[in-house]
Amino acid sequence: MYGTAVYSGKRETMMPPRAGTARALPPWAPALQQAMAGHPGEAIVWHGSLAGYTTFKVGGRAEAIVFPRGRDELSGLVRRLHELAVPWVILGRGSNVVIADEGLRGVVIVLGREFAAIELLEDAGDSVLVRVEAGCSLVKLVNWAVERGYAGLEFAAGIPGSVGGAIVMNAGAWQREMKDVLERVGIMDSRGVIAASDIDAMRFAYRTWGAEQGSIALEGFVRLTKDTPARLREICSDYRQRRRQRQPQNMASGGSFFKNPPGGRTAGQLIDQAGLKGRTVGGAMVSPVHANFIVNTGNATAGDIIELMGIVQQAVQERYGIILEPEVKILGRP
Incomplete structure (x- = not known):
């Protein structure tokens, strides 16, 4: 999924950069710092947590989180990352995304109010x-x-x-x-x-x-x-x-989790008819309100969500012979 644009999310205001941890910087750090040298304020967060940038509220750390100021700066940044062969991914508002607990190598580019x-x-x-x-x-x-x-x-x-x-x-x-x-x-x-x-x-x-x-x-x-x-x-x-009325409220999720397969029945109907509403793995749960929503009940990890995804896929395939394709993007999956 690296080098791919991934957007979305539920926040109306982008969260401010979160402080990272005191870990060794990657070898390409000086080149990235030079590429963002003209940016006022804090343009790069090293080893920052990504959980706060997704609507699932899960995920590990990125080697670097970068906040470009406009399209010219974004263009120069992407060009430099290409030259350095550094993997990157773009986040807009962080819905329809599950970031692995192990985090992401390379750079996460966050598009904000600019x-x-x-x-x-x-x-x-x-x-x-x-x-x-x-x-x-x-x-x-x-x-x-x-x-x-x-x-x-x-x-x-x-x-x-x-x-x-x-x-x-x-x-x-x-x-x-x-x-x-x-x-x-x-x-x-x-x-x-x-x-x-x-x-x-x-x-x-x-x-x-x-x-x-x-x-x-x-x-x-x-x-x-x-x-x-x-x-x-x-x-x-x-x-x-x-x-x-039809979708879970006030619980962290990524929206509809699976694409609707061809054939007439929706992913939610198939999951519901397989008896999976309310099924849990750790803090992840198939919503009792709408079966095509996996929600974070408060303490889920990305691993919980990914494991529950696999259980749902296996159950639907065994019962109906249909392989459900995730609509949500899994980033950094081992």
Whole structure:
């Protein structure tokens, strides 16, 4: 998974850098420090814990956590890491991610508020074109659009995470997906080169954007139609209420854990019918509310979550002959 963009999460404000521990720095540390030398304040956290940067609240330490200030700095950082052959991964808001207890080698790049702009580019009368940066939360984008009477993103009401994560995962609900509103995507490749790609030239599919390994979604350009704010608020309120009724609340999780397999029955239905609701491993539990959610009851480790994932996969495969594919990304798995 290294050299891959991973976004998302439920925080509206990115957590400040956490202090690391007094361990020996990796051999590439001076080169990384030089690459970030122009950054004011604390740009690098050495051997910092990653648990606070994910919605599961689990995970070990990274050799380095870096907080770039903008796309130029990000481009230079990615280019330098490529030259040094240092593995890296990007986190936006940390949902749909389980980071192994053993932590991650290399660099974790966190996209914060410097990557969260929303800009109206074009008003075509009956529609608008909006540019939104990858670090912006999906919640913020939906609210921004609704208050201006821009329709098309209502399906995303209540979906946690960042816009970048929503693009990379082709997030969706209620028979709609991100690809349905995107016109093009700004992409940075694994060497730090930035380009834009029209949606028709990309390989979007169920829960994937189909980009090359190591690509980073920098921004999305979404085409929205016009409606009344009052009507859009009503639709979004209904979707959020349905989510609250059907999904676990106030427990750490990564959202839907498995992709829905082909064939009609959802992953949640298969897990439920296999009798796995409430099944636990350590502090990890298959939610009694929705079987396609694994939750942290308070003291789970990444190992607990990964072990429970395997139990669920084995039970469903033995009963139905179906292999459930995780929607959640496992990073640093041994």
